[in-house]
Amino acid sequence: MSDLEQFRAETRAWLEANCPEEMRQPLKSQADHCWGGRKWQFQSEAQKVWMERMADKGWTAPQWPKEYGGGGLSPEQAEVLSEEMKRINARTPVSNFGFWMLGPALLKFGSEELKRQHLPPICRGEIRWCQGYSEPNAGSDLASLQTRAEDKGDHFLVNGQKIWTSYADKADWIFCLVRTDPNATKHNGISFALFDMESEGVSTRPIELISGESPFCETFFDDVKVDKNQIVGELNRGWDVAKYLLTHERNNIGGEPPGFLKGRALGPLAAEHVGTEHGKLADSALRADIARLEIDQMAFQALVGKIREEAEAGQGVGAQSAVLKYYGTELNKRRYEVMMDALGAEGLEWESERTMGGLYAREWLRSKGNSIEGGTSEVMLGIVSKRLLGLPDA
Amino acid sequence: MKLNDEQQMLQDSVARLMADKGPVSHLRELRDRNDEKGYDEPLWHAMVESGLTGILVPEEHGGIGFGLVGAGLVAREIGRNLSVTPFLSTAVLGATALAAGGSAEQQQKWLPAIAEGSVITALAVDDGAKHRPEAIKTEAKAAGDGVTLSGGKLLVLDAHVADLLLVAARQGENTALFLVDPKAQGVSIERTRMVDDRNAARVTLDNVAAEPMADGAAALAAALRAGRAVLAAELSGLAREAFERTLQYLKERKQFGRLIGTFQALQHRAALLMGEVSMSDALAMQALDACDRNADDAEVQVLAAKAKAARTALLAGQEAVQMHGGIGMTDEFDIGFFLKRARAGGETLGDANYCADRFAALRDY
Ligand SMILES: Cc1cc2nc3c(=O)[nH]c(=O)nc-3n(C[C@H](O)[C@H](O)[C@H](O)COP(=O)(O)OP(=O)(O)OC[C@H]3O[C@@H](n4cnc5c(N)ncnc54)[C@H](O)[C@@H]3O)c2cc1C
Numbered sequence: 064m065s066d067l068e069q070f071r072a073e074t075r076a077w078l079e080a081n082c083p084e085e086m087r088q089p090l091k092s093q094a095d096h097c098w099g100g101r102k103w104q105f106q107s108e109a110q111k112v113w114m115e116r117m118a119d120k121g122w123t124a125p126q127w128p129k130e131y132g133g134g135g136l137s138p139e140q141a142e143v144l145s146e147e148m149k150r151i152n153a154r155t156p157v158s159n160f161g162f163w164m165l166g167p168a169l170l171k172f173g174s175e176e177l178k179r180q181h182l183p184p185i186c187r188g189e190i191r192w193c194q195g196y197s198e199p200n201a202g203s204d205l206a207s208l209q210t211r212a213e214d215k216g217d218h219f220l221v222n223g224q225k226i227w228t229s230y231a232d233k234a235d236w237i238f239c240l241v242r243t244d245p246n247a248t249k250h251n252g253i254s255f256a257l258f259d260m261e262s263e264g265v266s267t268r269p270i271e272l273i274s275g276e277s278p279f280c281e282t283f284f285d286d287v288k289v290d291k292n293q294i295v296g297e298l299n300r301g302w303d304v305a306k307y308l309l310t311h312e313r314n315n316i317g318g319e320p321p322g323f324l325k326g327r328a329l330g331p332l333a334a335e336h337v338g339t340e341h342g343k344l345a346d347s348a349l350r351a352d353i354a355r356l357e358i359d360q361m362a363f364q365a366l367v368g369k370i371r372e373e374a375e376a377g378q379g380v381g382a383q384s385a386v387l388k389y390y391g392t393e394l395n396k397r398r399y400e401v402m403m404d405a406l407g408a409e410g411l412e413w414e415s416e417r418t419m420g421g422l423y424a425r426e427w428l429r430s431k432g433n434s435i436e437g438g439t440s441e442v443m444l445g446i447v448s449k450r451l452l453g454l455p456d457a
Numbered sequence: 458m459k460l461n462d463e464q465q466m467l468q469d470s471v472a473r474l475m476a477d478k479g480p481v482s483h484l485r486e487l488r489d490r491n492d493e494k495g496y497d498e499p500l501w502h503a504m505v506e507s508g509l510t511g512i513l514v515p516e517e518h519g520g521i522g523f524g525l526v527g528a529g530l531v532a533r534e535i536g537r538n539l540s541v542t543p544f545l546s547t548a549v550l551g552a553t554a555l556a557a558g559g560s561a562e563q564q565q566k567w568l569p570a571i572a573e574g575s576v577i578t579a580l581a582v583d584d585g586a587k588h589r590p591e592a593i594k595t596e597a598k599a600a601g602d603g604v605t606l607s608g609g610k611l612l613v614l615d616a617h618v619a620d621l622l623l624v625a626a627r628q629g630e631n632t633a634l635f636l637v638d639p640k641a642q643g644v645s646i647e648r649t650r651m652v653d654d655r656n657a658a659r660v661t662l663d664n665v666a667a668e669p670m671a672d673g674a675a676a677l678a679a680a681l682r683a684g685r686a687v688l689a690a691e692l693s694g695l696a697r698e699a700f701e702r703t704l705q706y707l708k709e710r711k712q713f714g715r716l717i718g719t720f721q722a723l724q725h726r727a728a729l730l731m732g733e734v735s736m737s738d739a740l741a742m743q744a745l746d747a748c749d750r751n752a753d754d755a756e757v758q759v760l761a762a763k764a765k766a767a768r769t770a771l772l773a774g775q776e777a778v779q780m781h782g783g784i785g786m787t788d789e790f791d792i793g794f795f796l797k798r799a800r801a802g803g804e805t806l807g808d809a810n811y812c813a814d815r816f817a818a819l820r821d822y
Pocket residue numbers: 193194195196197198199201202203204226227228229230279432433435436437438439440441442445
């Protein structure tokens with residue numbers, strides 16, 4: 064048996080023994096997802112046990128080094144773990160912005176001290192993070208951000224406002240872009256700061272979305288004290304960290320179709336609602352739309368596979384992440400449009416138990432944010448045309 | 458799906474071969490002199506020499522049995538250069554049909570000949586303007602100890618120069634391929650000049666003596682699958698070339714005192730086109746590989762790949778002409794050839810709508 068086969072066998076046995084039955088059921092609502100953090104209320108004992116067991120193995124962050132609480136797995140081993148988890152439908156034990164955004168940035172740019180301070184609590188699901196990038200006047204043009212951090216000798220004093228801060232009211236810590244040199248050119252005076260959301264002077268106000276949910280907030284900083292050692296990377300070089308992190312964020316938004324409906328094939332779903340004639344969907348235009356969408360999705364997945372292979376061969380994902388983000392999110396939006404076409408009146412229900420509280424409509428609406436968050440579709444096309452196609456600036 | 462070393466070498470050498478020996482200018486020359494054979498003979502000889510005609514012929518019959526990924530790599534370069542060769546008709550469709558459903562005798566007679574480039578074969582499937590192999594009208598009737606075929610076929614690639622016709626016909630409930638000698642009595646072949654200046658013909662069969670294959674149904678299915686997969690690769694290659702030429706133009710042409718590539722309206726269109734081309738190409742390669750691995754979903758993948766590539770190639774052709782402005786509309790400029798071939802290649806062996814319809818059927822909706 065090869066090492067990898069051995070690893071698979073052990074992993075399978077361990078998962079069988081340790082993944083609670085309840086954690087092998089599909090998510091029924093947003094609340095079933097375990098976000099972790101100081102304020103987290105576990106939905107069940109099983110959710111808690113599952114997170115803790117996985118954290119003990121380091122498998123909440125399989126590829127991070129062991130010394131920081133990760134699993135120390137190779138990419139191949141991580142793939143095996145992921146396959147074995149899928150095999151039994153095991154849920155992700157815990158996940159939040161700490162894992163897919165801050166972690167990779169800390170590993171690349173953070174000091175040893177910062178890594179030791181912040182990575183293990185992420186792995187154990189103890190600290191939940193949020194992302195303080197966007198401001199009312201700095202969206203696509205992120206580098207024009209105005210939140211200030213003034214050097215007060217032994218600390219920084221942060222003043223300003225962020226907006227669209229996902230889960231700011233539920234998170235424990237924030238990674239935040241602040242201007243530390245107001246006289247430098249716009250990309251050069253930004254730093255990447257970390258601080259506790261319970262610090263004095265931090266307040267949040269939830270914003271309600273078109274989906275009726277309030278996952279994000281306006282976030283205000285009023286004379287917030289930030290330790291000087293909580294800057295990731297060099298002072299005034301935070302833009303490099305920010306960009307690196309965005310690449311990871313984009314891969315994540317683009318890679319997996321989010322939502323609870325991802326496992327449901329559209330053909331059978333449509334058949335339930337529009338019926339069939341001679342073995343084909345009764346609505347032939349809808350049938351054509353579904354086929355075209357599924358073909359485009361297959362093509363996208365083929366490209367994702369190819370880009371991943373190239374990345375593993377050392378070429379890195381780089382600006383290709385903009386391609387993935389663009390198509391991943393646009394296809395996801397299309398998928399929800401077709402789904403709503405297929406569902407008809409049932410898809411419009413906003414509260415019924417039948418629809419799990421209007422999940423279809425809410426997820427459909429939520430998907431519209433995919434092509435905005437983490438950099439808009441238009442911004443992605445701009446990156447592709449400049450960085451991949453070498454087209455000149457105006 | 459990653460190319461192995463052999464495939465990588467093949468790709469590199471074929472890219473050189475096609476660019477040197479089968480460039481777009483040859484297509485123009487063949488057209489302008491209304492060439493009798495209608496294909497690039499020196500190129501074909503070079504392909505024979507490189508073993509490419511035997512790429513799908515099993516080794517025991519003198520080929521190199523390289524598999525469909527290999528054939529796809531060749532087709533991709535054919536697409537990029539719009540090379541005019543009987544590669545699809547003979548090395549792909551003919552070789553695949555015979556290898557999949559020919560009797561031992563038929564294989565011995567034809568496969569080595571295909572590999573050594575001494576024959577050209579033509580697959581005759583469509584008996585209407587649209588590809589509908591499930592509803593073939595051409596009939597095979599028992600006659601003595603053989604069969605005779607009657608019917609009419611369209612879009613038969615390379616028929617007027619073919620040494621062998623492989624004709625799809627209905628025999629009772631079954632549809633199968635039959636071998637027909639193009640010189641046999643009752644066969645008439647009308648070469649039809651098509652928009653892409655490739656060889657195609659209408660073939661009329663009037664009680665023509667035909668030879669059944671060992672498994673003519675399997676031969677037809679295999680040929681259609683291989684042909685569509687290889688066409689998907691060709692169309693993806695074509696789309697990439699049209700895109701790259703256009704991208705280059707955006708970096709050269711000035712209007713309003715600046716390069717037109719600085720206009721965001723064009724930048725975004727170019728970016729979208731690159732994405733579509735990359736996806737089409739990745740899916741085509743994945744589908745070819747699925748065929749070689751005999752994967753359960755190979756058929757679904759091939760249908761998806763052909764549908765995607767047909768649309769992408771047309772999109773690329775249209776966008777290329779548009780972004781070139783007036784010059785893109787001229788015959789003197791090559792870009793129009795890509796648009797023309799996109800239309801014809803997309804139609805061949807099932808257009809995007811046909812493939813999507815079959816795709817949906819296989820996925821039970
Ligand atoms: C669901 C959701 C969650 C989010 N979570 C977070 C979070 O946790 N933390 C955080 O910091 N931010 C978050 N954001 C904010 C997000 O990053 C911004 O909304 C995004 O960057 C766009 O900025 P904006 O909203 O100011 O739009 P604007 O930048 O004002 O854009 C408006 C429109 O103009 C277009 N546009 C802008 N510039 C150009 C250009 N150069 N060329 C062509 N078109 C252009 C845009 O594409 C868009 O269509 C979230 C957003 C959403 C929707």
